[in-house]
Amino acid sequence: MPEETRTGRLEHIIFQNEANSYVVASFYDESDRHSFTGAGRLADPEEEQVYELTGEEVHHPRFGRQFRILTGRRKLPDESEAIIRFLAGKAFPGIGTATARIVVDTLGEDCLEMIRRDASILQRVPGLSKARQEILVQGLRDYAGDSETxxxxxxxxxxxxxxxxxxxxxxxxxxxxxxxxxxxxxxxxxxxxxxxxxxxxxxxxxxxxxxxxxxxxxxxxxxxxxxxxxxxxxxxxxxx
Known part of the structure; x- marks a missing residue:
């Protein structure tokens, strides 16, 4: 089966191995209003959190149809005011509403994905210190569940x-x-x-x-x- 990307809200965790971050969970896809079972690695899985999952449909010999998760990360907000509230939150200490607004005004509503792909883009934001750039980059990595590896x-x-x-x-x-x-x-x-x-x-x-x-x-x-x-x-x- 070809790879695809799905967005799903984690309804409940069926199985979790904390040693290697392997999870089997039920997800709800709001686009088609159907639940599906996903299996793969998710860092610190959280119920009611919305995830963007990349993977493929497989048929498990014992458990039936599953979505094999190749990558999974928490969905980032994509509207200006939601992004500003997100960046001014506790995950980004020292940023604040004013700085968050400057980031969004400078880079646009795609800023979070842009920063994830290339952190150097933060150099375009006027008055943003190196320390605050590092806070933004690390906060996004921690939130999205992207490990160092x-x-x-x-x-x-x-x-x-x-x-x-x-x-x-x-x-x-x-x-x-x-x-x-x-x-x-x-x-x-x-x-x-x-x-x-x-x-x-x-x-x-x-x-x-x-x-x-x-x-x-x-x-x-x-x-x-x-x-x-x-x-x-x-x-x-x-x-x-």
């Missing part, structure tokens, strides 16, 4: 689907990747060579690092095996 992987060019695979497989993703960015290529089903290359480049792995060579040989060997239907491969063919 998730933000870092997005910056490195990893797609949300691959991020979900990594977080499902490893307890400390960044530590694993720092040791060897090609490790998911060998261990995580569905994580490809090009994604591993992005990680290696983001981590400034030298071009002559043997971990790059190992990854390339593994990719070539796997592709040849699938193409020929045989696990016997000559070294010459590995470099064709």
């Amino acid at each position: 998730y933000i870092k992987l997005l910056e490195w060019g990893v797609a949300p689907r691959q991020i979900a695979l990594l977080q499902d497989h490893y307890q400390d993703v960044l530590k694993v990747l720092d040791e060897n960015p090609f490790r998911p290529l060998y261990e995580v089903n569905g994580f490809g060579y090009q994604s591993a290359l992005k990680l290696a480049d983001a981590l400034n792995l030298r071009e002559d690092d043997l971990r790059r060579l190992d990854g390339l040989l593994f990719r070539n060997a796997r592709e040849l095996s699938m193409k020929t239907g045989s696990t016997w491969l000559s070294m010459a063919r590995m470099w064709d």
Whole structure:
């Protein structure tokens, strides 16, 4: 099934594993007035909170149809007065109504998503100190439920689907990747060579690092095996 984005109010939590933030919950979609079950990672899930969920419909062999959550974050307000009240709230200490209004007047009603995507846009706001910029950025990350790991992987060019695979497989993703960015290529089903290359480049792995060579040989060997239907491969063919 193709990926899609849904907006849903969390009605109640069915199952929660606080150790890895995995949640199964019932959501209410106000657009079609139907409830659906979502399963995936949500940081600090809260009942009655509205979430924007990206994922896909799947059929669980035991529990039936579910929406597999690849990314989930609290929905941000998108109207001027609501945004000002939000930014002047307790999640952003030291901002206040006057500063919040300047942010909205300068950047517009899309300002929250703009800040989430690129924090440097706050430099356009007149009189906004570096300290207040940091308060806004951190407050948005905390509210939306974006973990440090998730933000870092997005910056490195990893797609949300691959991020979900990594977080499902490893307890400390960044530590694993720092040791060897090609490790998911060998261990995580569905994580490809090009994604591993992005990680290696983001981590400034030298071009002559043997971990790059190992990854390339593994990719070539796997592709040849699938193409020929045989696990016997000559070294010459590995470099064709």
